[in-house]
Amino acid sequence: MYITISKQHQGENFKGSVRDFVNYLEKENETVHPDLQEHFFDQYNDQIGAEEVISQIDQNTTKLNKKEPRFYSMVVSPSQSELKAISNDPEKLRQYVRELMKDYAASFHRNNQVTVDDIKYYARIEKQRTYKGTDKEIRENQPYATKILQLQKEVRRIERGEVIGNAKSIRKEIDRLERDAPHKINGKRIVRGMKKEGMQNHVHIIVSHKDATNSFKLSPLSQHKAAETTLNGKTIKQGFDRDKFYQAAEKTFDQTFKYNRNFVESYRARNALDKDPKRFLAILSGLPITEKQAAFKMLFKAGVNVPTIPTNKVQVAYKALMKLKRGVEVAINSGSIGI
Incomplete structure (x- = not known):
């Protein structure tokens, strides 16, 4: 499970409306029949309109200054194996998000316990994902893409009469490179922005910076996990424990759907x-044989070459470790491994 949290940016300040972000999330609905369109949902309602989301978030900003976010964006991206465990079912994904937001609320450190009813949020399922530069397919296709681009420029120069050359011969070389590129969909070389095949359901969540009553701030990007200060003789608790949240989010999925998580998919692995x-x-190296085999298979599938692991871990070369670390981080960020 890969979860990211980011704050709203509008240039140098945070005065802007949530409208642009909501419109961005509505883009998939533009090409879908009305009966098949996805709607925003919250903890208790399944069909919330875009205008209501905009109104509720934009109005829930009392006493926020221009340097403070009006809302936060959370993206919940299950791995292919996690989506398979729930049969890629949007209803189960909605169920999970509602449990996840209970974990989110419980991760705040406050004098009074924060519950999910204190959180004003709106979530939306997206069913498509596109290839990014960090994806294995894009990285391994890149040498071919670079050469093709160079040859295409050469053809244009020949056609403009800037240089003398055989455009027909160069086009044949371009065709060969297109055929030899290792990763394709329906015979076409995979490029950035191309839609991914398979199960791609993921969730965007808009979370208000203020609580549901518009009375106090709840920041998931607080610098503190569990800080306490004294004001007028009263102890004030503040902070958000992201480690606690990520671990709880993983545990909630596993328990809800009886998912048997491999070590390399876990938050524990990413933390280590x-x-x-x-x-x-x-x-x-110390995992049971069957789990270790599954772990190596996941890493290999994600394009990560794992160095030989000696019995004495002190013997592991620093350079090999750093190479592995970079490889796994790239796989995580591209969504190849569901950590």
């Missing part, structure tokens, strides 16, 4: 990789 790559490899 970030903080101590040697520990990541040590845990990987």
Whole structure:
């Protein structure tokens, strides 16, 4: 499960409306029959219109200054194996999001317990994803793409009479490169922006910076996990524990849908990789045989070459560790591994 949280940006300040973002999320509906369109939903309602989302978020901003976000964007991206576990069912994805937002609320450190009813949010399922530069397919196709672009420029120069050459011969070379590119969909070389095949359901969530009563701020990007300050003799709790949230989000999915998560899919693995790559490899090497085989298969499928793991982890070369770390991070960011 790959979850990202980001704050609203409108140039140098945060005064802008949520309208542009809502319109962006509505783009898939433009080419879909009305009966098949996805609607925004919250904790209790399945069909919320775009204008209501805009109105509710834009009006829930009392006492926020121009340097503070009006809302946060959360993207919940299940891996292919997680989507398979729920049969790519949008209804189950909505069910998961509603449980996830309970975990989100519980991760705030406040004097009074924050519950999901304190959170003003609107979520929307998207069914398509496009290839990015970090994807394995794009990276491995890039040498072919670069050469094709160079040859296409050469053909144009010949056609404009700027240089002398055989445009027909160059076009044949371009065709050959297109055929030899390792990754294609329906015979066409995969390029950035092309729609991905398979199950691609994921969720965009718009979360108001203010609580549902427009009374107090709830920032998931707080610098503190659990800070306490004293004001007029009263202890004030503040902060948001992102580690707690990510772990809870994973646990909620696994328990709700009886999902058997492999180590390399886990938040634990990502945390170990970030903080101590040697520990990541040590845990990987110590997994039961069947789980280890599954882990290596996932890594290989994601384009990650795992170095040989010696018995004594001290012997692991730093350079090999860093190469593995970069490879896994790229796979995570591209969605190849559902960490």
